[in-house]
Amino acid sequence: MFAVKKIQQFPAPPAPAEPYRHDIDGLRAVAILLVVTYHVWVGRVSGGVDAFLMISAFFLTGSFVRRLERGKPLGIARQWVRTFKRLLPPAAVVLLATLITGFFLFPGSRLPDLFKEIGASLFYSENWLLAFNSTDYYADKASASPVQHFWSLSVQGQVFLLWPLLFLLIGFVSSRTRMSIRGSATAAFGTVFLASFAYSVITTQTRQEFAYFDTGARLWEFAAGALLAVAIPMIRVPRWARGALGWVGITALVTCGMLLDVQGGFPGYLALWPVLSVAAIIVAGTGGEKPPFVTRALATKPVISIGRDAYALYLVHWPILIFSLQLKRGVALTVFEGLAVILLSMLLARGLTWLVDDRLRYAAWTNKNIWRGVVVITASLLLVAGPTATLHWSLQQHERSLRAELASMDPAATHPGAAALDAEANAIVPDRVPPIPFAGELDGEWGALPERCEDQFAMSFEEHGTACSYLPVEEPNLTVAVIGDSHAEQWLAPIEEIALAHNWLTYSFLRGGCALALIDAESSSDPGHSASCNAWLSDVLSEIETLEPDLIISVGTRSPVANEGEATDYGETEHVPDGMETALETMQQNGTPVVLIRDNPRFSFNAYECADALADGDRTIATTVGANQDCGVSRGKALAQENPADVLAQPGIATVDMTDLLCNADSCPAIIGNVFVYLDDNHLTSTYAATMAPALEPRLLEAAHRAMSWE
Known part of the structure; x- marks a missing residue:
């Protein structure tokens, strides 16, 4: 997209690429285990999602910086297709399964909201739907949505669309000035960090329930990961300090949800806790030789295997938990029931990763060109949008038929309401008449x-x-x-x-x-x-x-x-x-x-x-x-x-x-x-x-x- 010669004019050479960080895959495992265990057993928020946001930005930014420094085109359209070709198919499978299960398990009153939220989740806008509902005092919070967790995936999806455009600006500035790619990136993401952080602190204080789901109040967490990715090749920390950073970071991350009101106080300045914790763990793994214990532990095969399924586990654990609570009519899960939910979630996550993610990510046909990626994305959207629209239509048709049936009746006689208790009215209530209003x-x-x-x-x-x-x-x-x-x-x-x-x-x-x-x-x-x-x-x-x-x-x-x-x-x-x-x-x-x-x-x-x-x-x-x-x-x-x-x-x-x-x-x-x-x-x-x-x-x-x- 930008001429190689133009970018390579400048004296600052690109930093050498670091080897792949398997310990960060292990860090994903820690984050997802925190999310799942807190949801199932603790009933509150852990801060693990904040870790995911920063890690996503760290990897995405590092990839774009290296691409620009090597003079390669950004390939924004290809990047978007590659990203959503990987993210959408597993999400679509989970959304379809949630739709079908919810349709048969939920009472009719919950179905309109279920259809609405599945549509919002499919098109990466669930966070905005929840944000506007959360500021609405009248929104019913008695029953959690089985796709409520898609709010963070929606925020990430929006950032995955925005970040390449920011790098388009970074590349343009570098090609027109004497500033290096990393210098331009630092200025750009530093500006995003400061503006978003200030907005996040203010909004969290005044409209916290809205801010929790607001992309603008979360951008600074991504910007923090981006700044770390830009600076990481230049960071040199003594081994003893890296060991201390690793222990401090992992301890702080694990205890975040215990010590802070994550759900009630985030994403303002309190969210610096998990962000700095993740930064400490990532910095602890730099240096190459003799990595500290925490870095080695995160890079072990059992931990990496959980991190490999982190995305799928995040997708499946929440609907399984909500449907389990629905079957128990809201009664809290016992310790053993919670363990069963976690084990079932891990088993299904492994199957989802193997059957969907691995098959599509490494398939030669889907990777041959950008248009085949578009076909995968379109098919994923239709897989969910079609059944959702059909079931929504069938529910509306059912309600229309009931309304047509009621239209021929006298409402004062069939639906007297309060008159049934009014001693003076003393209305007779007929049997076998559907109550009103309908769920829709x-x-x-x-x-x-x-x-x-x-x-x-x-x-x-x-x-x-x-x-x-x-x-x-x-x-x-x-x-x-x-x-x-x-x-x-x-x-x-x-x-x-x-x-x-x-x-x-x-x-x-x-x-x-x-x-x-x-x-x-x-x-x-x-x-x-x-x-x-x-x-x-x-x-x-x-x-x-x-x-x-x-x-x-x-x-x-x-x-x-x-x-x-x-x-x-x-x-x-x-x-x-x-x-x-x-x-x-x-x-x-x-x-x-x-x-x-x-x-x-x-x-x-x-x-x-x-x-x-x-x-x-x-x-x-x-x-x-x-x-x-x-x-x-x-x-x-x-x-x-x-x-x-x-x-x-x-x-x-x-x-x-x-x-x-x-x-x-x-x-x-x-x-x-x-x-x-x-x-x-x-x-x-x-x-x-x-x-x-x-x-x-x-x-x-x-x-x-x-x-x-x-x-």
Whole structure:
């Protein structure tokens, strides 16, 4: 791509190539064993993935630097084809097996997300899908995806596309200046390192869940491997120091996940730990003569053999683990069951490497020219994309046929929802009617008013993570504002119906995880609130002063996560969130009346998935996930005997309790009146919430009258 003569004009000769580093193959073995054992037995993240990222960049960069120094063309297209011809076939086999297994093993509610994530994994964008879902408080995290681990492969795939382009720039700069290839590479990757590291530290502090999957926040780890590859031929370390580096590096790498919060604190500055550990181990192996013990141990045949299967083992271990947990209905694996998962993963990884990777990598036909490589890549994509699209279509067709069947029925009669518990409505619930909403409709089950707020307020809603929408009406009788978290959002469907009936101009200001509360301290132990919510709510209240709302509606309590055991994940019972009284005092001072709706039950399992499986005839799921026979929870474990928010009631503040339409005398079920009550483990479906509108209307109007009559 660049003329050999032009590059060879410069006095700096290329550094001699080092012999192949078998110890780095062994380092891959250590990294993958850390990943697998932590996933299976420890239930947290090890830092092994960070090691993989750096090692990948180390090898890729070294190859490109040597190619440029020898005056050879970069062959970017050929490099891309060669890379993905090796990576895609094993990944496609695993994705296809995961698709088929998940289709038959998962309840229908999980299939739409499975199809979506398999597609994202196939096209190396799973990290972005997870990044945007992780910042979305409403994303269901109760059940892990069997292809979630493809996030790191997606990041690597994106870097494998980017790195050759960076070397195109490096070669161009070297051909036009007096800078050597390694000098240009150092400048380029040093810039990437500094920019990405700064971005990573800042983003990790402000949006850690997003940063964890963000390619931009991970590039510095690749750049670190690239800088090491550029410098490694010039590094000379005494043997005693290399021995110390090896021991320090391997010890630090192995203990990283034990000592650091990898999942909660990465990839900011804490990720320097595994990166520097890997660098120390690689530097320890330089010098050639008398390698230190750690280098020799990593280069032994048993360790190298595991490293040879590291990619395949990474591919297969996670879906095997997730499917094992699915068969056990989420119950943790025993030590021996975990060992069985690891051994089965290693066996399948060996078979995958031998049957797919080795056959294609060394086959004469696939390596003859670039176009045959393109054929392999295309075939791999079609192997997964075709069945995924077919199964997705079949699921959609099934749901369409059910909808067509239901269209001929009276929904009030077939799917009365809350009316089945309403003493006045006393609806009869027919048997053998499929419950609604269907799994493919869950994304539309979040409440929202019809219009989005755009230029009506000065505050930046994107910066605050605020969802703002409104219901416009002409000559409104009242201006109403719904403020709070996702548990306030889920009441928008019935509130919108009531607002239309009574001509209310209605706004919603929502942020996931932020209750209507102003905390005095820097932090709160209550999971229903955090210090960042304090600033958000203060800004919202300041902005809506221009609205001069006649009424604010929010949720006044937080219920615990209930199960059939003794423990909950917060406190002993339902409670008023920390700081709510302070927020109410502020609104009292502003003369704004408030109505507080009582919270709904929360579950230790995905109530929709449980009820969906129950509707399909699986009678074992309820008991295995810790639910009642109706996939609900005991009312006494879910909610307090009395509404805790009632103690807040005073002139200007009124409460509404809808518990009688969420629970019967003993239980809070997951299906009521042929309608799924919950879309995950704690949020109401808009479909069910809408069926509560006839009962909510008189209660809300009466509460609003009490709150607004305080003067």
